[in-house]
Amino acid sequence: MEHKCGSYRKPDIIRGNGGRGLYDHPGGLGSLVRAIFHFQEGDTIFLVIGHSGNNVCSEVTKNFDQCKYPGKNYKISIGGGGGGATYVFKLNPNSNLNDKWEPLLIAGGGGGGNGKYNPNFKLSNAQHGHGFDIYNAGYEGIGDGSGGGWNSSEIAQNNQTGQSLLNGAVGGIPCTRLSKWQVTGGFGGGGSGCQSGGGGGGFQGGNVNRPYNAGDGDERPRYELILWAALFIISIALILITFILLGKN
Incomplete structure (x- = not known):
């Protein structure tokens, strides 16, 4: 969209929350940011709206005992999908390819909910989103199911990682061995839920702490x-x- 000259207060930028894990553990809340911008006539402004990551049990039939009886420990770990980031950015047509897009406001998505049984888990234990830090590199996070970043020019190394904004900002797809659960990451670079909750998208994608190094869904x-x-x-x-x-x- 194009603006006339002047100052504009953008509305609160909403982000994607992390999805709930297998035992109904809540995902992290995405960040909420606001700012005042000074635009010149002819400036082209773009918005990408982040979506929340998928909840584990809302994407499958209720025939799974793990969803019907969430208070019982089934010795399995499946985390919720990471929330996608919301981006507000500007086009600089005279810049080179790497500097063509200028970030104005980024609200990081929340991390997916814990996938391992923990009766004492609280929302305060979840990983919440943050505003962006221009001094950090805008790359995807670390680990399978990590969140996508701002300007990584390379396609994510695995399908579970959310893509960076420059690569389409799509959320990660489910792990192969957990495909029946359909725990995808939210649009905006959210990572899919595997053994751990997916990382949230953002300027710097969220990392994933895999509790076990065995295969997905092990x-x-x-x-x-x-x-x-x-x-x-x-x-x-x-x-x-x-x-x-x-x-x-």
Whole structure:
């Protein structure tokens, strides 16, 4: 859209919230920002409106026990989709390709909700969005399902990562092994929910902390419990054998 000369107070810029995780853990709230701009006649202003990330259980049939009984621990971890960022930016037609778009206002999306069972999880534990910092590089975040950034010229390394604004700002698609859950990231660069909640889009995309390095949707906690149980049994057996041998002596 084009403006005449003057000062304009933009309305509050709304952003995408993070989606809820598997056990109904809330996603982070996106940032809310406002500003006054000074435009010249002929300036072309663009807006990209961020969408909220998908909730885990709202995108599947209610036949899944994990959604019907969210208070029970099913030893599986699926996070909510990351929220997309809202961008307000200006076109500088005389600049080179990398500087052609000038960011004016960016409201970061919230991170997706925790995907691991935690009965004490609260909204205050969620990762909320922030306003943008021009001193940080505008790239996507780190990890599968991380959020897209502002000006990364490369396509994200995996489909779960949200794309940067210059690459279309689309949200990440579900992990392959979790495709039935359809936990996509919000438009505006939100990352998809995998084992952890997706990172929010923004000037600097949100990172993802993967609790386990196994494949997407892996139920590794169950195997860790089995391993610890086996070690405990072996330890008890060794202690009993030691007492038996000492008794014979």
